Amino acid sequence: MTWQIRETSDLTDAHALRRTVFIEEQAIAEAEEWDDLDDQAIHLVAYQGETPLGTARLLTSGSTGKIGRICVAKPARGTGLGAALVAEGIQRLAQIPGLTTVRLSAQVYATGFYEKLGFSVISDQYDDAGIPHHDMERPL
Template structure:
């Protein structure tokens, strides 16, 4: 299985994957899944054999790239797609002048996944769309 990760200017396929995972599976309200940050975010789409299977976005703020909306379709999980997607987000941040930190709000069930990628949790547990999360961060090394 070959996974392709691409930056996309038209995030329609990203939105479709996100809708399936967050709204369909996790019952996130539609009006919370999409937000104003989508307009300025960098959108990444993961595909296998041309079919969309995962998505993520990056929002830049000062020295930080906030990674969010990371998802992989249920039947494609546990095949390395999420890790590949995250590695690409970190590569993009690595190549951006002035960006020294990657941050994300991780669902509690996904803390271990992000820890394996070098992220460290900080702060208290918080509710986002009815799901417990914790903030995580890591340095973007050059």
């Protein structure tokens, strides 16, 4: 499977992916999924042709970049697309002057996936939208 990861300001495809994965599949309440950070973020969407397959959003705060709202459509899971989205996010954040760390909030079942990408757990387990999470980070 091949894909192209693009930065976009049109959130139609990113929101559709997030709705499918987070709201429909994982039963996260809409009020918890949609926040006021989308208009401050850099949004990445992965496409195969014109079909959106995955998305992630990038935010910054001080010397920390954050990769969040990472999701991959069912047909593209297990293909390496999730890792490619994270790698692209890290690469883009590394180009922002002053950032030294990348952080993300990982669903507990996915911590091993992120550890393979260089992230370490930095928090106790906590509940986010009814799903157990850990904060994780890695240096840039």
